[in-house]
Amino acid sequence: MGLLEGKKVVVTGVLTDASLAFSVAQLALNEGADIVLTGAGRALSLTQRTARKLPREVEVLEFDVTVPEHGEAVRGHLASKWGRVDGVLHSIGFAPEVCLGEDFMAAQWDDVATAIQISAYSYKFLAEALLPLLGSGSSIVGLDFDNTGAWPAYNWMGVAKSSLESINRYLARDLGRRGIRCNLVAAGPIKTMAAKSIPGFKKFEDVWDDRAPLGWNVEDPTPVARACVALLSDLFPATTGSMIHVDGGYHATGA
Numbered sequence: 001m002g003l004l005e006g007k008k009v010v011v012t013g014v015l016t017d018a019s020l021a022f023s024v025a026q027l028a029l030n031e032g033a034d035i036v037l038t039g040a041g042r043a044l045s046l047t048q049r050t051a052r053k054l055p056r057e058v059e060v061l062e063f064d065v066t067v068p069e070h071g072e073a074v075r076g077h078l079a080s081k082w083g084r085v086d087g088v089l090h091s092i093g094f095a096p097e098v099c100l101g102e103d104f105m106a107a108q109w110d111d112v113a114t115a116i117q118i119s120a121y122s123y124k125f126l127a128e129a130l131l132p133l134l135g136s137g138s139s140i141v142g143l144d145f146d147n148t149g150a151w152p153a154y155n156w157m158g159v160a161k162s163s164l165e166s167i168n169r170y171l172a173r174d175l176g177r178r179g180i181r182c183n184l185v186a187a188g189p190i191k192t193m194a195a196k197s198i199p200g201f202k203k204f205e206d207v208w209d210d211r212a213p214l215g216w217n218v219e220d221p222t223p224v225a226r227a228c229v230a231l232l233s234d235l236f237p238a239t240t241g242s243m244i245h246v247d248g249g250y251h252a253t254g255a
Contacts, residue, residue, distance in 0.1 A: 001032065002030065002032030002033075003031040003032070003229060003230070003233040003235070004028050004031040004032050004033035004087070004229065004232060004233055005031070005032030005033075006032065006033075006034075007032070007033045007034070007086040007087055007232070007233075008033070008034050008035075008078075008082045008084060008085050008086050008087070009028050009033045009034070009035045009036075009085070009086060009087040009089065009232060010035070010036055010038065010078070010085055010087070010088045010089070010130065011024060011025045011028070011035050011036070011037050011038070011089045012037075012063065012088075012089060012090055012091050012092050012126065013090070013091025013092050013093075013143070014037050014039070014047050014050055014051065014091075015043055015046050015047060015050065016046065016050055017050055017053050018191065019050070019091070020091060020143055020187065020190060020221050020224055020225070021089060021091035021143070022050060022053075022054075023221040023222065023224065023225035024089050024091070024224075024225045024229065025037065025054060025058070025089075026054055026055065026225070027222075027225045027226065027228075027229050028087075028229055028232065029054060029055050030055060031229055031233075033087070033232075034082070035058050036058060036059045036060070036061055036078070036081075037051055037058055037059070037060045037061070038060070038061050038062070038063035038074065039060055039061075039062065039063070040062060040063060040064035040065070040070075041064060044060070044062055047060050059081075061073075061074050061077060065092060065117075065118060065122035066117060066118065066122075071125065071126075071128070071129030071130075072129070074130075075129050075132065075133060078130070079132070079133060082133075083133075084133050084134075084135055085130050085133040085134055085138065086134075086135075086137070086138050086139070086232075087138060087139045087140075087141070087232035088126060088127070088130055088134075088138075088139070088140045088141070089141050089142075089143070089228060089232070090122070090123050090140065090141065090142040090143065091142075091143045092118060092119065092122050092123075092126075093118065093119040093160070094114070094115065094118040094119060095111075095114070095115035095118075095119065095156055095157045095160065096111040096114055096115065098111050099111050099115050099155055099156035099157060100153055100155055100157060101153055101155065102153065104155045104156070107155070107156050111156070112156050112159070115156050115157060115159075115160045116159070116163055119157065119160035119161070119163075119164065120160045120161070120163035120164040120167055121163075121167070123140075123142050123164055123167050123168065123171070124167055124171060127140055127171055127175065127182070131175075134180050135178075135179070135180075136179025136180070137234065137237070138179070138180050138181070139180070139181045139182075139183070139231055139232050139233075139236075140171070140175075140180065140181065140182045140183075141183055141184070141185060141228050141231045141232055142164060142168060142182075142183075142184045142185070143184070143185055143187060143224070143228070144161055144164060144165065144186045144187070144243060145158075145161055145187065145189075146161075146165075146186040146243065146245065146247070146251055147159070147161040147162045147165065148251075151204075152204075164184070165184060168182050168183070168184050168241065168243070169241045172240040172241030172242075173241065176240055176241075180240075181231075181236070181237075181239060181240040182240055183231050183239060183240060183241070183243070183244060184242070184243040184244070185224060185227045185228050185231065185243075185244050185246055186243050186244065186245045186246065186247065187224040187247065188208055188212065188216050188218075188246065188247035188248055189204040189205060189216075189218055190218055190219075190221050190224065191205075191218050191219060204218075205218050208247075208248070208250055209248075211250055211253050212247060212248030212249050212250040213249035213252070213253065214248040214249050215248055216247065216248035216250065223246050224246045227244055227246045
């Protein structure tokens with residue numbers, strides 16, 4: 001019997017089969033879950049195409065986290081389809097180009113607001129949209145990149161990740177009384193479409209494997225997917241408000 005046998009799971013953020021969310025979706029299916037994917041805007045067709053590479057057919061729903069009506073529509077559809085949701089993977093992030101790179105001062109508020117809304121506030125919006133379907137024992141998991149320090153070139157996306165980490169703690173506080181768990185998985189760098197958009201990503205690749213006590217393979221999303229599936233399962237009934245590092249131990253080492 002799989003870890004997620006019979007569970008109903010919503011997975012956001014699948015763009016290509018290199019997406020971390022794709023690996024989570026694939027493993028969730030293999031562990032017995034029923035899943036739906038969500039996509040938005042021009043990327044929706046990418047999600048639909050990539051969904052065909054999963055082990056079995058899954059539905060793809062349109063869900064733009066900047067459009068409140070989409071939340072209502074997805075909630076209504078899933079209420080009819082499943083009647084409940086047991087798990088949610090938040091894998092949504094975006095920042096305008098000016099928010100990344102060498103010049104932290106270049107971004108203006110409109111740019112920063114976009115980055116924070118899509119990359120951080122959307123975590124709360126996703127939880128809010130699906131809250132009527134989430135019961136005691138359900139789990140919300142967000143994909144993160146630990147921003148307890150300042151990274152080269154990450155700039156305002158790093159600020160957005162700090163916001164995400166704080167939102168996770170507050171969501172855990174407020175939703176815990178309903179028996180809903182909220183946790184983040186802080187992944188080491190993986191070669192994804194999102195990573196390619198970060199100037200200087202090679203700097204992360206070059207140093208990570210050398211410094212991580214367990215080593216690190218930027219080509220292998222499996223450890224991250226396993227952690228997400230474990231948190232979506234019933235294996236961690238008393239863990240919430242946490243950020244679980246899946247980075248080969250890099251976060252625990254000094255310079």
